[in-house]
Amino acid sequence: ATLNYDINQSPPYYLTDIGETGVVIINVTQEGDGNFNVADPVTQSFDVTKSNQSISFPEIDDMTYSTGLTIDLDAVASSGLDVAYTVESGPATVNGSTLNINGAGEIRVAASQSGNASYNPAFDVIRSFTVNKGTQTITIHVPAKPLTESTQITATSTSGLTVVLT
Secondary structure (H helix, E strand, O other), rough: OOEEEEEOOOOOOEEOOOOEEEEEEEEEEEOOOOOOOOOOEEEEEEOOOOEEOOOOOOOOEEEEEOOOOOEOOOOOOOOOOOEEEEEEEEEEEOOOEEEEEEEEEEEEEEOOOOOOOEEEEOOOOOEEEEEEOOOOOOEEEOOOOOOOOOOOEEEEOOOOOOOOOO
């Protein structure tokens, strides 16, 4: 810790850069002058403990599945430390702060912050949401006339799933 003096502050002495936890000891002296004797020194100590922190993690709205669906996760720790994410359940994976949705279903995502030398771990915040099944359409491709016995007819789905012609 650093003890600072600023005559414009009230009180004029203040601590900065407290840093890690532990005991801070302050020694105070006064050398006296022509009218006053030297004062007895005074020592004061106190414990610096870790601060608590919390996580703010907005709710995630339900959505409809589509191929390549991702969500940018934006939780913030009150300490300013980085937040980590894990998928507790559901068809998703996480990469940094990007949640990759791999299918329809209920997804539970946890935001956590493990703390450091100055901050206690934050309580995890869990967000649950539902990814509903996506919609798809089928397009049939019929060649121009005339049709023959060897005319090929194809069909595709906007989902990319295999279609069956019967």
